[in-house]
Amino acid sequence: MDVKTLCLGVLSRGEASGYEIKKQLEEGPLGQFCRAGFGSIYPALNVLGAKGWVTWSEFPQNGRPDKKIYRITESGRQAFRRALRRKPAADRVHSEALFMIFFSGYLDVGRAADVVDGYAEAYRRILDHTRQMDLAGAPAGCRFVHAVGLSIYEAIVAAVERNRHLLAAEDGEPAMPRGKGKSGAVS
Amino acid sequence: MDVKTLCLGVLSRGEASGYEIKKQLEEGPLGQFCRAGFGSIYPALNVLGAKGWVTWSEFPQNGRPDKKIYRITESGRQAFRRALRRKPAADRVHSEALFMIFFSGYLDVGRAADVVDGYAEAYRRILDHTRQMDLAGAPAGCRFVHAVGLSIYEAIVAAVERNRHLLAAEDGEPAMPRGKGKSGAVS
DNA sequence: ACCGGCATGTAACGGGTTACATGATTTT
DNA sequence: AAAATCATGTAACCCGTTACATGCCGGT
Numbered sequence: 261m262d263v264k265t266l267c268l269g270v271l272s273r274g275e276a277s278g279y280e281i282k283k284q285l286e287e288g289p290l291g292q293f294c295r296a297g298f299g300s301i302y303p304a305l306n307v308l309g310a311k312g313w314v315t316w317s318e319f320p321q322n323g324r325p326d327k328k329i330y331r332i333t334e335s336g337r338q339a340f341r342r343a344l345r346r347k348p349a350a351d352r353v354h355s356e357a358l359f360m361i362f363f364s365g366y367l368d369v370g371r372a373a374d375v376v377d378g379y380a381e382a383y384r385r386i387l388d389h390t391r392q393m394d395l396a397g398a399p400a401g402c403r404f405v406h407a408v409g410l411s412i413y414e415a416i417v418a419a420v421e422r423n424r425h426l427l428a429a430e431d432g433e434p435a436m437p438r439g440k441g442k443s444g445a446v447s
Numbered sequence: 448m449d450v451k452t453l454c455l456g457v458l459s460r461g462e463a464s465g466y467e468i469k470k471q472l473e474e475g476p477l478g479q480f481c482r483a484g485f486g487s488i489y490p491a492l493n494v495l496g497a498k499g500w501v502t503w504s505e506f507p508q509n510g511r512p513d514k515k516i517y518r519i520t521e522s523g524r525q526a527f528r529r530a531l532r533r534k535p536a537a538d539r540v541h542s543e544a545l546f547m548i549f550f551s552g553y554l555d556v557g558r559a560a561d562v563v564d565g566y567a568e569a570y571r572r573i574l575d576h577t578r579q580m581d582l583a584g585a586p587a588g589c590r591f592v593h594a595v596g597l598s599i600y601e602a603i604v605a606a607v608e609r610n611r612h613l614l615a616a617e618d619g620e621p622a623m624p625r626g627k628g629k630s631g632a633v634s
Numbered sequence: 635a636c637c638g639g640c641a642t643g644t645a646a647c648g649g650g651t652t653a654c655a656t657g658a659t660t661t662t
Numbered sequence: 663a664a665a666a667t668c669a670t671g672t673a674a675c676c677c678g679t680t681a682c683a684t685g686c687c688g689g690t
Binding site for chain 1: 448453456459476477479480481482524527528531532535536537538539540541542543544545546547548549550551552553554555558559562563565566569586587588589590591592594595597598599601602603605606607609610613614
């Protein structure tokens, strides 16, 4: 999904400034599944405005740039519908932490444990945050994504705890990877 | 992780051609967590060669380009270790399917169900594939990532099945979102 | 007969990330 | 006193994706 479509999506649920669009994306159930920086949102909103898919009003602020509240137009709604009709691309996950853990044999001693702990901690935070979301009156799609998100985060936290021992074992016993044969000589 | 580091990682476990690097990444437990196309791998391998982090031998093929088998060097191993010492970036997930489902109210009738079914089916395939991997003799990190992957895919498949009804309900009863008040007039 | 697997490479294109510029108010 | 929040925007940069070029062999 390009950032333009992300913006249309957020605006389809109510008016917002560029700043608020970013916040809503980050804080909602979609938070882990989409991402957009200001460097993409502001140019996207300009393009959207040029196409007539959004309109906006400017409100003067003291000491900071004027706030622009954007609203989606009817043609914007249609464009958003068209975007949703395309076949969704396959999920893409980038996990540097898992990549590193995969090569734990190359990590300095004790580092694997740190990376794993940081990984679990990050997802524990996301899980807490997701649990605290208020879904009162939220539409079905929002609830669905929320539920799937919760399941994923719970699964990760649990799986890391359940398998942590695999890495700890390697740290404690670096000389004999597996089995009893091979190099089992008398000291 | 940039593609150069991905290549070093694969080569740290044994020699391979660019083609094989891509396959190993896709087919191993890391399959869903990293990705690299030929358009990035081949240039990356050239850079790696120029830096002296890999060496290679060329083998003539009939009717296709010469096969180049790459091997990591000692300085390559050190560079890889340095890369692994950096703090891992936070996981990034892009899910167009979940984005679409989030806005199921905008989807054509029945489309939400299709997207959801396709989504579950995709993960069922990944799950099958992951279950069939042979981990005999695999190091701890590989097992760990495999186990976490399995948990995630299982969680997604289960969560989608458990929450499918949320979307089905919306399709079947589009006129009255929730509650009993509001527009409950006598026909 | 046609598609997928094998095998490498280049060039253009696209799009997101990062860094910078500006600055008051509120929270820690 | 320092840091985070609010608020927008530009420009350079990086780097990955896509498309193209080439071509044999085995399976359906």
